[in-house]
Amino acid sequence: MIRDxxxxxxxxxxxxxxxTGELLRGSLLERTVRHTKGCPKCARGEGHQVFVLTVTYAGGRTQQFSVRRERIAEVRRWLDNYQKLKQAIEDICELNHELLRPGPHRRRMGRRHD
Incomplete structure (x- = not known):
């Protein structure tokens, strides 16, 4: 019954x-870049807002990708799709763990050896 x-x-x-093929693993970071010389916006302390996708690989290696402002919504959607798929896979694995557990102990049918 429980198994079913x-x-x-x-x-x-x-x-x-x-x-979907629209999956992306990583973290979207928002940074402010400031130039040291010759930029009036940076001189006022405003800086330039940039977006970076950071992905960490096995062994601790990290790669960063610059993301254009017009693609931010798309990247966020792809990251969300990845998280939903990852959570669904984890949920399925938990159910499979339940299926691996032995059922209630049943007495073997047959003769008893005294």
Whole structure:
């Protein structure tokens, strides 16, 4: 009974997977860059707002990508898609852990050896 409910829950989650190629792993950072000389905007203390996608790889290696202002909404959507897919995969794994657990102990049928 519990196994059947777990299997049904897993099928339901698989059916809801956000399958799309619009996935992006990483963090979107907003920074302010200030020039040291010759920039009136920086001289006033305003600086220039820039967006950077930071991705960390195995071994601690990090790569950064500059993101144009007009693509920020798209990048945020792709990052959100990745997080939703990652969460769905984690939820499915939890259900699979339940399926691996042994069921209630049942007595073996057959003769008893005294």
């Amino acid at each position: 409910r777990t299997l049904q829950a897993r099928v339901k989650l698989v059916g809801k997977l956000p399958i």
